[in-house]
Amino acid sequence: MIAPAQTWDILVLAFAQSFTQPSFELFAKLISGWIICPGRHTVTHIIRVIDGEGKHAHDAYHRFLRVGVWSMAVLWKTVAQMIVSVLRLTEALDLDLDDTLFHKSGRKVNGAAIFRDAVRSSGKTVVYALGLNLVILTLRLKPPWGGEPLGLPINLRLYIKDGPSRLQLGKEMITEVAGWLPNHRFTLSCDGAYASLAGRGLPRTQVVSRMRSDAALYELPPKRKKGQRGRPRKKGKRLPTPTEIACRRKKGWVQTTVEKRGKTVESLIYVLPVLWYAVCPNQEVLLVIVRDPDGKQNDDFFFTTDLTAFGAQVAGQYAGRWSIEDTNRNVKQFLGGEDPQSWKDKGPERAAALACWIYSLVWFWYLTNYGTKRSWISLPWYPAKCKPSFTDARAALRRVLWQQRVIPMCDDRPHPLKIIDTLIEALALAA
Numbered sequence: 001m002i003a004p005a006q007t008w009d010i011l012v013l014a015f016a017q018s019f020t021q022p023s024f025e026l027f028a029k030l031i032s033g034w035i036i037c038p039g040r041h042t043v044t045h046i047i048r049v050i051d052g053e054g055k056h057a058h059d060a061y062h063r064f065l066r067v068g069v070w071s072m073a074v075l076w077k078t079v080a081q082m083i084v085s086v087l088r089l090t091e092a093l094d095l096d097l098d099d100t101l102f103h104k105s106g107r108k109v110n111g112a113a114i115f116r117d118a119v120r121s122s123g124k125t126v127v128y129a130l131g132l133n134l135v136i137l138t139l140r141l142k143p144p145w146g147g148e149p150l151g152l153p154i155n156l157r158l159y160i161k162d163g164p165s166r167l168q169l170g171k172e173m174i175t176e177v178a179g180w181l182p183n184h185r186f187t188l189s190c191d192g193a194y195a196s197l198a199g200r201g202l203p204r205t206q207v208v209s210r211m212r213s214d215a216a217l218y219e220l221p222p223k224r225k226k227g228q229r230g231r232p233r234k235k236g237k238r239l240p241t242p243t244e245i246a247c248r249r250k251k252g253w254v255q256t257t258v259e260k261r262g263k264t265v266e267s268l269i270y271v272l273p274v275l276w277y278a279v280c281p282n283q284e285v286l287l288v289i290v291r292d293p294d295g296k297q298n299d300d301f302f303f304t305t306d307l308t309a310f311g312a313q314v315a316g317q318y319a320g321r322w323s324i325e326d327t328n329r330n331v332k333q334f335l336g337g338e339d340p341q342s343w344k345d346k347g348p349e350r351a352a353a354l355a356c357w358i359y360s361l362v363w364f365w366y367l368t369n370y371g372t373k374r375s376w377i378s379l380p381w382y383p384a385k386c387k388p389s390f391t392d393a394r395a396a397l398r399r400v401l402w403q404q405r406v407i408p409m410c411d412d413r414p415h416p417l418k419i420i421d422t423l424i425e426a427l428a429l430a431a
Helices: 004-013 021-036 043-050 058-067 072-086 166-180 192-199 242-248 311-319 322-334 347-369 390-409 417-428
Strands: 092-103 113-116 128-141 150-159 185-190 205-210 254-260 263-274 285-291 300-304
Touching: 004 021, 004 347, 004 390, 021 043, 021 058, 021 347, 021 390, 043 058, 058 347, 072 128, 072 150, 072 166, 072 347, 092 166, 092 192, 092 322, 128 166, 128 322, 128 347, 150 166, 150 322, 150 347, 166 185, 166 192, 185 192, 185 311, 192 205, 205 311, 242 263, 242 285, 242 300, 254 311, 263 311, 285 311, 300 311, 322 347, 322 390, 347 390, 390 417
Parallel strands: 092 185, 185 205
Antiparallel strands: 092 128, 113 128, 128 150, 205 300, 254 263, 263 285, 285 300
């Protein structure tokens, strides 16, 4: 059996072909330092942790991010193929797409602009902030311990004003991933801002998203009669809006259980094939209305391009999209994705992308080494804990990396094992 420390070294070595030998040495140190670094994850702080002896000049790490001759796309491709093959995922893969704001400060941060801050905004107040607007594509996994799914980033694009739209960037990423994984088909879940991807011909991909409550819906155009002249009709009879359908239809509702974030809830489901011409003009979509049986919540309107899907399946599929929100929070809060002070050239985009890439790598390492095994210390004030969080996965890897660094330092001056273990545990759990 291979030790966890060796599996990490082997895992990092799998990306060596993407770099020259000097660049790979910087890359290996940078990502390991990023993981074990406590406090702010600025490049200089990471260097103090991983290269305190100054083997490489500090600006070598900055140049590596800013103008290094390496491709983030190759790293994404390698990690995506590795996750799918090693974890033996099924032919049908679940993807989630969203954009998020990485806050930045400074007068000249390449790629940064003023965008709406979704986290701090509310229904009544819109908050704007300076930062990088990142469009992120994640692979949704069901962990072996059950509960909420994990969202592992497998592609990323920086949205720049006056450049390609977020929809174009999303289509580029999905097409790219489909090329990396030619033997797989996909179900893409995204919020209403990306609903029109349903009509953009994504390869081997079905789309699940929200539908506008006032969407203009139609029946399919009638079949042409023999000998009929003139241009064929593109749409049939106008249907009521989703809100009107939900109010008028008294029959046809089915009460069923829907899986939401690892739990099941009772819901009323109504399903209707419709033509949403503005979004998907060339094919029908399946309108799915989800109602709370107790009437405490408003109706939800979803749709899918998969006409064979069940209503409960579509509702559960969209609810699982929350995993990408959890990923964005973890990358910012626990990996300091917003911290690197890289301002020029490709530096800001690459630093943000590496933070998301490292998040996938940490989870992948944890899943292959621990699976359902317990990796955390039981705490008396949290006795019922039975599922790991990202901080538990990061702490497990930190223990391995700190052991590699601390134990050789103690060879000349032996210390009691208890002291070494206490030190490593403190470093593993440091914020």
